Amino acid sequence: MTAPATDSPAPIRDPIRMEDLVALCRRRGFIFQSSEIYGGINGFWDYGPLGVALKRNLKDAWWKDMVLCPPDGPDGEPLSMVGVDCTIIMNSRVWEASGHVGGFNDPMVDCRESKARYRADHLAVLVAREDDGSRRMMAFIEGDDAQREKAGKVLAKYERAEFSPDRYMVRPFTSLARTDLTRVVGPDAKEPGTLTEPRAFSLMFKTNVGALEDASSIAYLRPETAQGIFANFQNVLDSTRVRVPFGIAQIGKAFRNEVTPRNFTFRSREFEQMEIEFFIRPDSAGEWYAFWRELRHRWWRSIGLTGANLVLREHDRDELAHYAKEGAGTCDIEYRFPFTAPGFGELEGVAHRSDFDLRRHAEFCGKGEKMRYFDQEKNERYFPHVIEPSAGADRGTLALLCEAYTPDPSRPSGVVMKFHPRMAPVKAGIFPLVNKDGMPEVSERLHRELRARFAVEHDPKQSIGKRYARMDEAGTPYCFTIDSDTLTNQTVTVRERDTLSQERIALDKVGAFLAEKIGG
Numbered sequence: 001m002t003a004p005a006t007d008s009p010a011p012i013r014d015p016i017r018m019e020d021l022v023a024l025c026r027r028r029g030f031i032f033q034s035s036e037i038y039g040g041i042n043g044f045w046d047y048g049p050l051g052v053a054l055k056r057n058l059k060d061a062w063w064k065d066m067v068l069c070p071p072d073g074p075d076g077e078p079l080s081m082v083g084v085d086c087t088i089i090m091n092s093r094v095w096e097a098s099g100h101v102g103g104f105n106d107p108m109v110d111c112r113e114s115k116a117r118y119r120a121d122h123l124a125v126l127v128a129r130e131d132d133g134s135r136r137m138m139a140f141i142e143g144d145d146a147q148r149e150k151a152g153k154v155l156a157k158y159e160r161a162e163f164s165p166d167r168y169m170v171r172p173f174t175s176l177a178r179t180d181l182t183r184v185v186g187p188d189a190k191e192p193g194t195l196t197e198p199r200a201f202s203l204m205f206k207t208n209v210g211a212l213e214d215a216s217s218i219a220y221l222r223p224e225t226a227q228g229i230f231a232n233f234q235n236v237l238d239s240t241r242v243r244v245p246f247g248i249a250q251i252g253k254a255f256r257n258e259v260t261p262r263n264f265t266f267r268s269r270e271f272e273q274m275e276i277e278f279f280i281r282p283d284s285a286g287e288w289y290a291f292w293r294e295l296r297h298r299w300w301r302s303i304g305l306t307g308a309n310l311v312l313r314e315h316d317r318d319e320l321a322h323y324a325k326e327g328a329g330t331c332d333i334e335y336r337f338p339f340t341a342p343g344f345g346e347l348e349g350v351a352h353r354s355d356f357d358l359r360r361h362a363e364f365c366g367k368g369e370k371m372r373y374f375d376q377e378k379n380e381r382y383f384p385h386v387i388e389p390s391a392g393a394d395r396g397t398l399a400l401l402c403e404a405y406t407p408d409p410s411r412p413s414g415v416v417m418k419f420h421p422r423m424a425p426v427k428a429g430i431f432p433l434v435n436k437d438g439m440p441e442v443s444e445r446l447h448r449e450l451r452a453r454f455a456v457e458h459d460p461k462q463s464i465g466k467r468y469a470r471m472d473e474a475g476t477p478y479c480f481t482i483d484s485d486t487l488t489n490q491t492v493t494v495r496e497r498d499t500l501s502q503e504r505i506a507l508d509k510v511g512a513f514l515a516e517k518i519g520g
């Protein structure tokens with residue numbers, strides 16, 4: 001379900017090509033393949049100088065707006081929020097209590113010919129519409145249009161027919177009967193019948209702690225940040241003055257051994273979460289769920305994701321997680337990524353987790369009733385329910401990149417990154433028009449003054465057009481140029497990234513100008 005827009009949504013533009021964005025990310029230092037000099041490693045990515053700044057801006061904005069300076073709640077009172085930073089490796093009993101050890105699995109399919117491995121729910125098959133139960137089927141990874149087209153052409157060639165998309169239909173691999181598997185050609189195979197039946201595959205990264213490698217030393221890299229918060233619930237109560245309703249927030253790494261990592265940084269094996277567990281009275285779940293649902297959707301729009309590309313979708317009954325009660329509120333905030341267009345991909349989930357986690361940890365750690373929260377105002381004990389807004393920092397960064405990427409043939413670079421000023425990795429470029437006649441000295445002084453408050457770059461080399469082009473690709477919203485007039489009347493030229501408009505302002509007002517436009 002899509003929430004009604006509070007303002008007029010921007011028109012939907014044509015999807016960008018992911019290969020163009022990926023190329024720019026590598027060339028300009030947003031994102032690199034991890035271990036690239038050794039051929040890389042699938043599902044892992046490194047952030048370069050511009051990328052780490054963009055991601056840091058996103059995380060800092062989230063922490064400031066949700067933890068340090070949150071808005072008032074639906075009761076009209078200021079939100080009570082605190083933070084924690086929990087370890088990546090915890091006692092393995094944590095993951096037994098949470099249900100991850102026993103139930104955190106994906107259906108896996110192996111190909112005996114290519115030795116490749118796929119998630120069964122990520123596979124689809126192309127089959128002739130007039131299939132009589134004996135024709136060959138071609139498997140491909142859902143969302144990979146090039147692979148789907150290739151599968152269709154191979155299938156047409158096998159049937160000695162002219163390729164036409166209308167001749168074939170798509171079926172989920174998981175809908176096939178066991179007897180159909182003998183007819184399926186895997187995405188990277190040539191012969192049919194090489195794909196295995198789906199079987200459970202644990203997404204947990206397993207390791208050992210200590211000198212011995214036996215059953216007693218087994219530990220796991222955390223697959224989510226939430227459980228560290230639940231495990232520290234009592235510690236936070238004992239060490240602070242928070243009282244229900246209140247939230248505990250955390251930003252941190254999580255790890256999932258994805259069978260088929262794909263779509264750039266969208267589905268990775270190492271990723272970062274921005275997560276809140278907001279503890280409430282059980283009878284107030286409805287209003288708090290609605291509050292967080294709307295707040296989080298509005299926040300993503302406030303940092304530059306347009307209404308046309310951002311939707312709220314309530315989960316269907318068969319999508320609800322194991323911790324959700326019947327009828328509990330659960331929704332996804334989804335973004336229209338280029339590889340999901342015209343559909344959407346999950347950016348953040350907002351869920352009413354009930355009291356599942358606190359109850360489970362109370363049971364598994366042996367503290368039982370002692371972990372119930374004592375409500376002094378009501379003079380009663382209970383396990384608080386939880387509303388969980390859980391966002392992906394990497395997916396958020398990718399969404400910002402996709403939203404900002406704007407082809408523009410009129411510019412020398414051919415593209416401009418239109419980041420919201422608050423998110424832009426570099427807030428301003430400082431240039432002398434020419435690298436002589438006293439201009440570099442003025443620009444250097446301005447740069448030193450501004451860098452104490454803002455992320456700015458000083459660039460005295462090359463033509464002014466090339467320097468503007470570099471800043472356009474970096475997404476820098478403003479450029480200040482020192483020229484001969486600066487030396488006579490103490491004014492500079494301000495060039496605005498999106499409109500290309502220029503105006504002159506006083507040299508000593510540049511800091512105030514940036515503070516007004518960007519904040520800080």
